[in-house]
Amino acid sequence: MAETGLVQILEGALLAAGKPLTVAQLAELFEEHERPENAAIREAMKEVAERCDDRGFELVEVASGFRFQVRQNLSPWVARLWQERPAKYSRALLETLALIAYRQPITRGEIEEIRGVAVSSNIIKTLHEREWIRVVGHRDVPGRPAMYATTRQFLDYFNLKNLDQLPALAEIRDLETLNAELGFTEPLPESAAPAADEGSEPAASEAEGDGPGLTVVGGTDHVEADEPYAEFIVAEELAEAMTDLTEAAEPEAAEEEPEASANPEQQV
Structure with missing residues (x-):
């Protein structure tokens, strides 16, 4: 041929x-x-x-x-082909997704320990519905909390061939190091607390919705701290979200209410 x-x-x-x-x-x-x-x-x-x-x-x-x-730089124009507004995601959801992406497998309790606030059940539900995360096992501790990891759909959506293509954040791959940077005096044990009750919804949740079918990547500028992100978020924002978690989080600030995530910005 x-x-x-x-x-x-x-x-x-x-x-x-x-x-x-x-x-x-x-x-x-x-x-x-x-x-x-x-x-x-x-x-x-x-x-x-x-x-x-x-x-x-x-x-x-x-x-x-x-x-x-x-091409990524054309998404602002191409996105106008769809009349409906793209799905938007809260900073709390993006922070949760970034932690799962970089620290997988990780339990809901471990995510809450790092962020300092409860993880909304709506956030976990939305990440499941988007098929960005999946349960890969259960931690062998009392309560056997589910351990979450990202999926192939997550990689496809964020234009990644494998997890090695995530922005390098070697310094926070160690959970104990991350805890130290966040100001926690005690390292997070392997037997982290079980996931919070699914009925509790203290944290911010994001609006759900289906995005356009065309593969369009990137093109979203950063928004103010109290605004959600549009659907076209680029993979590099994961690094920015995690950097903010490590650099901007203070012990006192980490214990503020769920919506008070103005410093840590998250994306996936």
């Missing part, structure tokens, strides 16, 4: 699929006797990516495979 033909077939498949496709899935497009090697497919994908250099879209590889997506 001519290389040009392979490139065209792969381009067409990605456009028609409307979702990421892995190398294995792309290989399945061909009859066995003409099926290209995985290396040939990856080489062809490089050419596809090069062809997008001067276009309004690009080829990226995320956790679920390759996909075409609108």
Whole structure:
């Protein structure tokens, strides 16, 4: 098969699929006797990516495979194709998601210990409904609290191939180090307190809603401390949220009411 033909077939498949496709899935497009090697497919994908250099879209590889997506700098214009307002997320939700992303697996009780406030049941519910987090086990302590981790959908949404592509925050991957920076005198034990009662809703919750179907990444500026974020948030905001948690949180401030998260800014 001519290389040009392979490139065209792969381009067409990605456009028609409307979702990421892995190398294995792309290989399945061909009859066995003409099926290209995985290396040939990856080489062809490089050419596809090069062809997008001067276009309004690009080829990226995320956790679920390759996909075409609108370039990040064009999202303010492309987003106007949808009349409904995109879903907005509170700072409390974004902080919770960032902690799960960087400290997974982590329990609800551990999140509350770090943030200093209770985690709203609405926040956990919304993160589950967005399929950004999942339960990966239970801590072997009294109450057996659920341990949360991020999902493949989380990686896809935030344009990541794997968790290694999250902004580097090695200094806060150690929970005890993070606690020290936040001013906690005692390190958080492995047997952190069980998750708070699901019926309690003391913390801020975010408005739910479905975003547009087109893959549009980034493009949102930071908002004031008391405002939520729009749906098009970029992965780098995770780092900013966690940096604020470590740099701006004082022991007294950490114990303020849930909505008082003006210093720590969260994103996912």
